[in-house]
Amino acid sequence: xxRRAKIEKHEIRWRGVAVSEGVAxxxxxxxxxxxxxxxxxxxxxxxxxxxxxxxxxxxxxLSRRQLLAIKRRAEVALxxxxxxxxxxxxLMLEDRxxxxxxxxxxxxxxxxxxxxxxxxxxxxxxxYAEIKDDYLRERSSDIEDVTRRLLVALSGEAQSRRLTEDAxxxxxxxxxxxxxxxxxxxxxxxxxxAGGWTSHTAIIARGLGIxxxxxxxxxxxxxxxxxxxxxxxxxxxxxxxxxxxxxEHFTEARKLVHAGAGVATDGGGVPLLTTDGVEIILRANVExxxxxxxxxxxxxxxxxxxxxxxxxxxxxxxxxxxxxxxxYTEIAxxxxxxxxxxxLFDLGGDKQHNTGEFETAERNPALGLRAIRYSFQHEDMxxxxxxxxxxxxxxxxxxxxxxxxxxxxxxxxxRRIIEEERARLGAExxxxxxxxxxxxxxxxxxxxxxxxxxxxxxxxxxxxxxLVQYLLAVDRSNxxxxxxxxxxxxxxxxSIKRTIEAxxxxGIxxxxxxxxxxxxxxxxxxxxxxxxxxxxxxxxxPRVRRTLARVDAASAREVANLCLDSATxxxxxxxxxxxxxxxxxxxxxxxxxxxxxxGE
Amino acid sequence: MLEKQVVIxxxxxxxxxxxxxxxxxxxxxRSSVRLERADGGAVADAKSILSVLLLAAARGTELSLxxxxxxxxxxxxxxxxxxxxxxxxxxxx
Numbered sequence: 001x002x003r004r005a006k007i008e009k010h011e012i013r014w015r016g017v018a019v020s021e022g023v024a025x026x027x028x029x030x031x032x033x034x035x036x037x038x039x040x041x042x043x044x045x046x047x048x049x050x051x052x053x054x055x056x057x058x059x060x061x062l063s064r065r066q067l068l069a070i071k072r073r074a075e076v077a078l079x080x081x082x083x084x085x086x087x088x089x090x091l092m093l094e095d096r097x098x099x100x101x102x103x104x105x106x107x108x109x110x111x112x113x114x115x116x117x118x119x120x121x122x123x124x125x126x127x128y129a130e131i132k133d134d135y136l137r138e139r140s141s142d143i144e145d146v147t148r149r150l151l152v153a154l155s156g157e158a159q160s161r162r163l164t165e166d167a168x169x170x171x172x173x174x175x176x177x178x179x180x181x182x183x184x185x186x187x188x189x190x191x192x193x194a195g196g197w198t199s200h201t202a203i204i205a206r207g208l209g210i211x212x213x214x215x216x217x218x219x220x221x222x223x224x225x226x227x228x229x230x231x232x233x234x235x236x237x238x239x240x241x242x243x244x245x246x247x248e249h250f251t252e253a254r255k256l257v258h259a260g261a262g263v264a265t266d267g268g269g270v271p272l273l274t275t276d277g278v279e280i281i282l283r284a285n286v287e288x289x290x291x292x293x294x295x296x297x298x299x300x301x302x303x304x305x306x307x308x309x310x311x312x313x314x315x316x317x318x319x320x321x322x323x324x325x326x327x328y329t330e331i332a333x334x335x336x337x338x339x340x341x342x343x344l345f346d347l348g349g350d351k352q353h354n355t356g357e358f359e360t361a362e363r364n365p366a367l368g369l370r371a372i373r374y375s376f377q378h379e380d381m382x383x384x385x386x387x388x389x390x391x392x393x394x395x396x397x398x399x400x401x402x403x404x405x406x407x408x409x410x411x412x413x414x415r416r417i418i419e420e421e422r423a424r425l426g427a428e429x430x431x432x433x434x435x436x437x438x439x440x441x442x443x444x445x446x447x448x449x450x451x452x453x454x455x456x457x458x459x460x461x462x463x464x465x466x467l468v469q470y471l472l473a474v475d476r477s478n479x480x481x482x483x484x485x486x487x488x489x490x491x492x493x494x495s496i497k498r499t500i501e502a503x504x505x506x507g508i509x510x511x512x513x514x515x516x517x518x519x520x521x522x523x524x525x526x527x528x529x530x531x532x533x534x535x536x537x538x539x540x541x542p543r544v545r546r547t548l549a550r551v552d553a554a555s556a557r558e559v560a561n562l563c564l565d566s567a568t569x570x571x572x573x574x575x576x577x578x579x580x581x582x583x584x585x586x587x588x589x590x591x592x593x594x595x596x597x598x599g600e
Numbered sequence: 601m602l603e604k605q606v607v608i609x610x611x612x613x614x615x616x617x618x619x620x621x622x623x624x625x626x627x628x629x630r631s632s633v634r635l636e637r638a639d640g641g642a643v644a645d646a647k648s649i650l651s652v653l654l655l656a657a658a659r660g661t662e663l664s665l666x667x668x669x670x671x672x673x674x675x676x677x678x679x680x681x682x683x684x685x686x687x688x689x690x691x692x693x
Binding site: 085088091092095096097098124126127131132142143202 | 654
């Protein structure tokens with residue numbers, strides 16, 4: 001990985017964490033996330049000021065072209081109604097008030113364009129912060145978006161967003177907002193410097209069924225848009241500037257992977273039964289529109305988790321009641337008779353969304369104002385969302401999931417708000433549908449009081465990603481502690497079992513919808529712990545279905561019990577490796593099982 | 601110079617979408633178009649979205665509209681019609 005090697009375009013290899021499956025070869029598409037943190041101030045020679053102003057004007061034109069293209073795409077994908085938000089941003093780029101301010105600053109202060117944009121934008125944001133009207137104050141998110149876009153345009157990386165057919169996205173970290181902008185039908189794979197198994201990059205990639213590797217540390221710095229690159233998610237390996245022999249080697253590997261996937265796509269529409277006749281229901285986790293297609297294609301029994309906060313990033317701010325109602329109606333239609341479970345906005349915390357709020361960094365965002373807490377704090381937003389949900393529920397089956405519940409008081413408070421809005425909708429002459437209310441079990445406290453919670457909700461949704469994070473006190477996006485993020489930790493398994501039993505005792509369903517369910521070996525353990533409904537990225541369903549149809553639930557219970565008795569995560573993983581590899585060697589080859597912990 | 605008092609009637613007030621329509625409409629004419637809150641709170645150039653948004657004009661806000669220039673009659677007519685029709689917003693519940 002020496003600098004010399006890069007200049008001579010020798011093959012360079014990286015190893016990272018593979019977060020989905022598959023092999024891909026293509027060309028690098030570098031995505032710059034446009035952070036504002038490292039804007040520098042330069043003092044220019046007075047002779048260069050004219051050129052600097054022209055550079056700024058060129059960036060404005062480029063940003064305008066991009067926004068027009070995004071707007072056109074949004075009009076096609078979402079209807080003209082939704083594309084309006086980009087109109088406001090386009091007008092900002094035409095606004096003499098903003099443009100003159102930047103240009104005057106460049107001329108008067110001999111400043112570089114980046115700095116002038118930052119100063120002008122900070123000034124505007126400060127003025128907007130003073131507005132008393134919540135809705136209008138939120139327009140600051142449009143100013144932030146426009147600023148970010150101008151800064152990216154000034155950095156000269158903007159053209160990189162034009163996607164070629166074989167684009168492999170390389171980013172420091174893929175944020176939901178950049179994800180919303182990409183046309184993922186052209187993306188073959190994703191590689192990012194930061195992120196772990198449950199990062200946003202990972203979830204998006206698994207949802208789309210494309211290979212992704214994260215935790216590559218400094219790939220972004222070395223890769224240039226257009227460079228040849230190969231990604232093998234099976235081995236967690238990335239090769240930049242691959243030689244002909246390497247490409248050939250990977251192409252062979254890809255053929256093997258594709259041959260496997262061909263077998264996997266059948267089986268949808270038929271009930272999934274274990275060999276001893278226990279029915280397992282597989283549902284789909286959905287966030288991005290490109291994932292919608294997979295729900296039907298892979299035979300999902302409805303949508304087990306719709307992460308609604310995407311509506312925020314897509315729009316660049318709070319979606320209106322009508323916009324949300326249209327989105328939920330579409331989700332309900334997509335899910336069909338089995339219905340869709342819509343999780344309320346999970347905003348705040350590590351989810352960086354344009355909520356229109358100024359980023360006041362919390363010391364412990366994962367433990368801070370997020371999810372249901374954030375919604376209670378922004379009650380108008382919560383009321384708008386539940387109104388939209390009840391209106392959409394008149395057209396199809398929808399349930400609501402309350403995220404980050406820690407005891408029944410939050411359930412009662414949310415239920416009261418829902419009932420108030422239902423009455424109001426009725427009085428206004430709107431049709432509403434039944435809305436079952438479920439609690440997301442992801443805070444350890446909720447596991448401890450699961451019996452009490454089960455009496456007050458209609459179902460449980462077990463969010464294993466956050467449950468592991470909170471139970472083991474491991475920041476899931478921090479690479480440094482990734483080694484402590486252990487899905488098979490006995491405490492995690494005990495919590496899952498306890499939650500499922502509490503649901504069973506109260507006669508309500510429990511649906512496991514974390515990423516854990518997408519791995520066949522873990523899905524088997526979940527069935528052994530009593531799970532009967534699993535929700536996962538649609539693309540993962542074929543392999544999970546193929547595995548569960550060939551095992552018996554009684555043996556799965558034996559394996560799960562052995563894991564529950566383990567003292568450590570290492571022991572539990574070893575048990576899974578030994579038991580699964582021993583009982584079903586035809587299903588679990590060593591590479592399909594959690595890797596043995598290396599000595600380091 | 602023409603001057604007229606108008607009231608914001610649509611539910612969401614001069615929010616982003618309505619403001620965008622106002623700026624697009626005002627931008628068609630050569631005349632200058634100014635909006636001032638009747639309470640003296642703020643003045644805006646109707647051709648600048650950033651300035652219009654800063655009016656923070658919610659439903660019920662009274663504004664005085666001033667138009668000056670060669671096509672002031674047409675401009676006044678178009679802007680008034682837009683505001684009085686609630687920016688063509690379908691009346692949400």
